[in-house]
Amino acid sequence: MLGRFIRLLTLPFRAFGRLTKNLFRDARSSAKTAANAGGSIVASAAGADLLEEEYREEPPSGVETVLFTQLPRPRLTEKAASELTLEQAVGFAGDAKAFYRYGFPIFARGDFFYEEVEQDYLNAALGFDHDSIDKRFLDVTTLFRRTLNRNTKRMLLYWTPALFVITFSIAALALLAGGGQGVATLAPQQIGAPFFVFGAAALAGIFLAFLVYSWPYKVVQQRNLMNLDNYITSKFARINNNFQVAKRRALNVERDKRMAQREELKDEAGSWTLAYHWFAMRLFLCELALRNKFYQVRRNTTLYWVGGLVLTLMAIAGLAALLFFKGAALVTIGAFAAGAGAYLIVTAIFLRGATAMMFRVVESNEWSRFYIVDLDATIRDHVGEDKLQIVTFRDRNRME
16 A cells, blocks of 8 residues: 555656656657767767766666666677687687686785775686676676665665755744744643644655655666666576587587597687686676675665764754754653654664665576586586597407
């Protein structure tokens, strides 16, 4: 019932958002046509924009995106398995050699936040500095991490305390402007008025905070997380498919080679073997990178939640001091404290769900993860099959 009520209240805003998005899409299509016709200024401006350059879909628009930032689904650049060639396998084998020969730093930097140290290792392992195929993945996940944190900061650090200040300041000004609220002048029949006014302020503040959290913030965050989840699912599936193709090529490379091509056979078999090793390790390292990003999002969300409570408490203390110095009755100050406490407790409870939102939206169980590719079984089968073939041909030659 509450969800339906919220959707009913936000219906006009959502309709306006769809209209704005359609108008923006039409204007964007016209701009693309002009650029294709020779509008070099428009084309250069679009190329300088990260979202225009790095993403396939147009940047979203709407009422909710005015308050919070929404990112479109990233374009997937990972090669499909059908496009995997020997030349690419040689390149992946070179990346594998660079990774296996990387000197892991035992004495890391002494930064305060360890995830920055771990990120340095992941950047080096995935070839971030020499523009490897996974540099884009690291850039995309960093951009989404910053955007998710920025939206949460706005919601918990800015909007929650601001809505309290607005609603309770209006209530306090209404009481003080009405007169007769001094310590000694409050009539018995007026005692219920402060509780009614500050109770209404608490209800209004809670409703507005819940509205901002449930519609713009939660909707935008869930869209960001779903777009990121879709990108990760597609990328990991491509890597897994490439792993399977490289594995088959490595197992069967000798079928189309003759004894005179032994050097070529040796190089090709080594390239495909290192390639499927590297595909598996890329999955592992990309998972570590995501673990790093998700940890930062979860930790920062908790810090923003605590920071929002602290700022709201400071606002409560400030308004209480203002009421006291303005000569408000003790009953008025007590009513203010009760209403402010109700706002603080209720908003703290439902805003705490911002931390767990990510783990409800991101479907990591649908990803082709490292432990699923069975690298250990592949190595065992590969080496075992090769050794079996060697013994078989050896014994056959002895018998002949």
